[in-house]
Amino acid sequence: MGENKIIAYVRNFRFKDHSLGMAFIILVIIATIVGWPNFLKFRNLTNILRQISYTGIISLGMTLIIISGGIDLSVGSMTAFVGGISIFFLNLFGPTSTMGIVLTFLFALVFGSFCGALNGIMVAKFKMAPFIVTLGTMSIFRSLIQYFSNAGTILSVNMGYGKLGSSSILGLPTPVWFFVIVGIILHILLNHTSFGRYICATGSNEQVAKYSAINVAVIKFFPYVITGFTVGITAIMWSSRLNCINPSDCAGYEMDAIAAAVIGGTLMSGGKGSIIGTMMGAVMLGIINNMLVMGGISAFLQQAVKGFVIIVAVLLQYNNGNK
Amino acid sequence: MSERATLLELEGIIKEFSSVRVLDRVSFSIQEGEIMGLIGENGAGKSTLIKIICGIYQKTDGVIRLGGKVTEIPDYITAKSLGIGIVPQEFNLINYLTVYENIFLGSELHKGILLDKSAMRKEAEAQLNLLKMPLNVNRMVSELSVAEKQMVEIAKAMILDARILIFDEPTTTLTAVEIQTLFDLMRKLKQKGVTILFVSHKLQEILAICDRVTVLRDGKLVSIDQVKGLSSQILAKKMVGRDFNQVFPEKVDSTGKDVILEVEKLCSGSLLKDVSFFLRKGEILGFAGLVGAGRTETMEALMGLRKAEKGAVRIEGKTVRIRSAKDAVRYGLGYISEDRQGKGVVMNYDIPKNITLISLKEKYLRCGLIDKAKEAQAAEHYMKEFRIVAASKKSQLRFFSGGNQQKVYLSRWMDTDPKILILDEPTRGIDINSKKEIYEFIHRLAQEQISCIIVSSEMEEIIGMCDRVYVMREGRVAGCLEKGQVTEENIVFQATGIKRV
Numbered sequence: 011m012g013e014n015k016i017i018a019y020v021r022n023f024r025f026k027d028h029s030l031g032m033a034f035i036i037l038v039i040i041a042t043i044v045g046w047p048n049f050l051k052f053r054n055l056t057n058i059l060r061q062i063s064y065t066g067i068i069s070l071g072m073t074l075i076i077i078s079g080g081i082d083l084s085v086g087s088m089t090a091f092v093g094g095i096s097i098f099f100l101n102l103f104g105p106t107s108t109m110g111i112v113l114t115f116l117f118a119l120v121f122g123s124f125c126g127a128l129n130g131i132m133v134a135k136f137k138m139a140p141f142i143v144t145l146g147t148m149s150i151f152r153s154l155i156q157y158f159s160n161a162g163t164i165l166s167v168n169m170g171y172g173k174l175g176s177s178s179i180l181g182l183p184t185p186v187w188f189f190v191i192v193g194i195i196l197h198i199l200l201n202h203t204s205f206g207r208y209i210c211a212t213g214s215n216e217q218v219a220k221y222s223a224i225n226v227a228v229i230k231f232f233p234y235v236i237t238g239f240t241v242g243i244t245a246i247m248w249s250s251r252l253n254c255i256n257p258s259d260c261a262g263y264e265m266d267a268i269a270a271a272v273i274g275g276t277l278m279s280g281g282k283g284s285i286i287g288t289m290m291g292a293v294m295l296g297i298i299n300n301m302l303v304m305g306g307i308s309a310f311l312q313q314a315v316k317g318f319v320i321i322v323a324v325l326l327q328y329n330n331g332n333k
Numbered sequence: 334m335s336e337r338a339t340l341l342e343l344e345g346i347i348k349e350f351s352s353v354r355v356l357d358r359v360s361f362s363i364q365e366g367e368i369m370g371l372i373g374e375n376g377a378g379k380s381t382l383i384k385i386i387c388g389i390y391q392k393t394d395g396v397i398r399l400g401g402k403v404t405e406i407p408d409y410i411t412a413k414s415l416g417i418g419i420v421p422q423e424f425n426l427i428n429y430l431t432v433y434e435n436i437f438l439g440s441e442l443h444k445g446i447l448l449d450k451s452a453m454r455k456e457a458e459a460q461l462n463l464l465k466m467p468l469n470v471n472r473m474v475s476e477l478s479v480a481e482k483q484m485v486e487i488a489k490a491m492i493l494d495a496r497i498l499i500f501d502e503p504t505t506t507l508t509a510v511e512i513q514t515l516f517d518l519m520r521k522l523k524q525k526g527v528t529i530l531f532v533s534h535k536l537q538e539i540l541a542i543c544d545r546v547t548v549l550r551d552g553k554l555v556s557i558d559q560v561k562g563l564s565s566q567i568l569a570k571k572m573v574g575r576d577f578n579q580v581f582p583e584k585v586d587s588t589g590k591d592v593i594l595e596v597e598k599l600c601s602g603s604l605l606k607d608v609s610f611f612l613r614k615g616e617i618l619g620f621a622g623l624v625g626a627g628r629t630e631t632m633e634a635l636m637g638l639r640k641a642e643k644g645a646v647r648i649e650g651k652t653v654r655i656r657s658a659k660d661a662v663r664y665g666l667g668y669i670s671e672d673r674q675g676k677g678v679v680m681n682y683d684i685p686k687n688i689t690l691i692s693l694k695e696k697y698l699r700c701g702l703i704d705k706a707k708e709a710q711a712a713e714h715y716m717k718e719f720r721i722v723a724a725s726k727k728s729q730l731r732f733f734s735g736g737n738q739q740k741v742y743l744s745r746w747m748d749t750d751p752k753i754l755i756l757d758e759p760t761r762g763i764d765i766n767s768k769k770e771i772y773e774f775i776h777r778l779a780q781e782q783i784s785c786i787i788v789s790s791e792m793e794e795i796i797g798m799c800d801r802v803y804v805m806r807e808g809r810v811a812g813c814l815e816k817g818q819v820t821e822e823n824i825v826f827q828a829t830g831i832k833r834v
Contacts, residue, residue: 202702204693211690214679221638221668221676222690222745223658281681 062296071237079280086263087151093245126238175251213280346395373549418495581797599644619799665752736767
C-alpha cells in the first residue's frame with residue numbers, strides 16, 4: 011500500500027506544481043557552488059537567517075493581508091515607530107530591570123497591533139483603498155518618530171536590552187526562532203482554521219464571502235492587526251540588536267515583506283497564498299543577497315537584483331495563472 | 334429553403350485540453366443569412382466550439398473554412414476583422430466604464446486622433462433603442478441590472494457590423510418580453526444577410542427562431558436538422574440520448590399547511606415598497622416579474638444582505654430581526670443568488686471548501702481546527718446526492734460547467750440545514766439535464782417539509798413548479814396568483830399591468 015502510494019506520487023509529480031521548491035533547491039545548489047566553501051558554513055547560514063528574519067517575520071503577516079485582498083505599505087515606518095516608542099517605554103518604566111524588558115516586549119506587541127488596527131479599521135470599516143490608507147500611515151508613522159526623537163537616535167539605557175537582540179537559543183539567533191514560530195502559527199491559522207478559510211474566500215471574491223454569511227469587515231480587519239503584531243516583534247528584535255532606533259531605520263521593509271510573499275506564490279490580487287511559500291521566499295531573498303556579497307558585487311546592485319527577482323516571480327505567477 | 338452559399342464551414346474539428354478530448358471531429362457548415370441553432374447538454378462542447386470559431390481557443394486539429402477559404406483564427410482580434418462577432422455567455426463588460434464606452438470598447442470611433450464621443454453616444458443610443466432598452470448611455474455599467482448588461486453586451490456585438498454573429502445563451506437573463514425583442518432583432522439581421530449562430534439551452538427558443546439546428550453530445554456531432562417539423566421532445570431526446578418526457582415533477586400540495594414565514598411591509602430605499610407575502614411549510618412559492626421589479630432585492634433584504642428601513646419578518650409566528658446573512662442562516666434561511674459566479678461559488682476553491690463555506694464553524698471544527706477528513710466526507714456525500722461530475726473533488730470550481738457549479742452551490746446551502754430555501758434563478762445557464770435534477774431536488778425538499786421560494790424569469794419554470802405565485806412590479810407585490818390561477822397570461826398581466834391580446 012505504502013509502496014503504491016509512493017509510486018503514484020512519483021508518477022503524478024509535476025514540476026509545475028512544485029516550482030517554488032525546485033527554485034529553492036536550485037538556488038541553494040548555485041549558492042553552494044558560487045560560495046564554496048563558505049556558504050555552507052553554519053555561521054554563514056545562521057547569519058543569512060538572522061538577516062532575513064526581521065523583514066521575514068513581517069512578511070508572514072503581510073501574506074495574510076495580501077491574501078485578503080489588501081496591502082500594507084506602512085510596515086517599515088511602523089517598525090521604526092513602534093521600536094522607538096518602545097525604547098521610550100523601556101527607558102521610562104524599566105531602565106534597569108529584566109522585567110522592564112519583558113514588559114516592553116509586551117508593550118511593543120500591543121502597540122504594534124494597535125497601529126495595525128488603525129490601518130485595519132480604515133480599510134475594513136470605512137472601506138478605503140488599502141494602498142492609499144497605508145501610504146498615508148507610512149508617512150504618518152515616519153514623521154511621528156522623527157518628531158518624538160528630534161530626528162536623533164533613540165538609545166536604550168537598559169544594559170540588558172542589547173543582549174536580547176544578539177542572543178541565540180540552541181545555536182539559532184532569537185529572531186529566527188520568532189520567524190519560525192510565528193510562521194508555524196500563521197500557517198496553521200491560514201490552512202486549518204475557519205478564519206484562514208474566510209480570508210482566502212474574501213480575497214478571492216468579497217461578494218461571495220458576503221453572500222455566504224461571512225462578516226467581511228472582520229475578516230479584512232484582523233490581517234492588519236496580525237501584521238501589526240509581527241511588526242511589534244520585529245521592532246523589539248531590531249532595536250535590541252542595535253540597542254537603539256534611528257528614526258530613519260527600517261525604510262524599505264515593506265518592499266522586502268511584499269517581495270517574500272510574492273516570490274512565495276501569494277497572488278497580489280488576493281485569494282491565494284501560503285505561509286510556507288513566504289518563508290521560502292524570504293530565505294531565497296537572503297541567499298541571493300548573501301551570494302552577491304560573497305561574490306563581491308556592489309551593495310548598490312543588490313536592490314536591483316531583488317527587484318529583478320520580484321518581477322520574474324510575478325511573471326511566472328502570471329503565466330501559471332493563465333493555464 | 335433555397336440553397337445558399339456556405340459561409341462558414343468546420344471540418345473535423347478536434348479540441349483537447351491536457352489530452353482530454355472535448356470536441357471530437359465535429360463538422361458542420363452554416364449558410365449565408367441563416368440562423369443556425371446549436372444545442373447540447375452541459376459539457377457537450379458548445380462553448381468550446383464557439384470559442385474556437387472566435388479565436389479564443391485554438392483547435393487541436395481540423396479545418397475552418399470561411400467563404401470557401403481555409404482560415405486560421407489565432408485570436409479574437411482576427412475573428413473580428415474577419416467579420417465574426419460574439420455575444421458571450423459571461424459578461425465581458427468593464428464595470429467602471431459607461432454604457433457607450435463599453436459598447437465601443439475595441440472599436441472606438443475617432444475624429445482625427447481624438448475619440449468621437451458624441452458620435453459613439455448617438456450610435457450606442459440608436460443601437461439600444463433597436464433593442465428596446467433605452468438606457469442612458471452615460472451610466473456606469475456597474476449600476477446596470479443583469480438584463481440591462483445583457484442588452485449592452487448584445488449592442489456591443491451589433492455595432493461590429495459582423496457577417497457572422499454568435500449568440501451564446503443570450504436569453505438566460507432576459508424576460509419573455511425582452512426575448513421577443515431580441516428575436517425580432519435577429520430576424521431583421523437575418524433579412525440583412527447576417528448569419529447567426531444561436532446557442533441555447535431552451536429548446537422552444539431554438540424551434541422559434543432557427544432555420545436549422547446542430548446537436549452536440551459529449552463533444553460529438555449528433556445531428557444537423559431543419560427545424561421545420563421538429564418537436565422539442567425529439568430535440569431533447571437527441572441532446573440527452575434517451576427519452577426525456579417530463580421536465581417538471583408533480584406538484585406538492587401544501588394548501589392549509591402552517592405558515593412558516595411571514596413578511597410584512599418590507600421597504601428598502603426606492604427599490605422596495607411595502608412588500609408583504611407569506612410562505613407555507615413545504616410549499617414551493619414562486620416570485621415572478623420583470624427584471625428589475627424588486628424580486629432579488631426582496632430576497633436580499635429578507636436575508637439581511639440589503640438594508641431594510643421598515644418591515645416585519647415572522648418565522649413560525651415569532652418576530653425576528655435579521656441584520657446580516659449570519660442572522661438569516663441562524664433562523665434557517667438559505668439564499669442561492671442569481672449571480673452564481675459573482676456571488677455564489679469561490680472559483681479557485683475546490684469542492685469541499687466551497688461546500689463548507691457557511692457551515693464550517695458549526696460542523697467542521699475540532700479543537701478549533703478544520704477537520705478536513707470530515708469535510709471531504711461531506712463533499713463526497715453531496716457529490717453523490719447531487720450527481721456532481723468532476724475529475725476529482727480537489728478540482729477548482731472554475732473548471733466546472735454551470736450545472737455542476739450550481740449543484741456545488743446548492744450543496745453549500747443544504748449543508749446549513751435550512752428550513753426555508755430561496756432559489757433565485759436556480760437554473761440560469763444550466764443544461765436541461767441538470768435543470769431537471771434541480772427541479773426534482775426542489776420537489777424532494779418540499780416533500781421533506783422544507784419550504785422553497787423560486788424567483789424566476791422563466792415563465793415555464795414558475796408555472797411548472799409553483800402552486801402559488803407572487804408577481805412583482807416596480808418594487809411592489811402586484812398580485813398573488815392562487816392555485817389554478819397560475820397561467821402565463823395572468824403573470825404577464827400582473828407583471829406589466831398590460832393585458833396581452
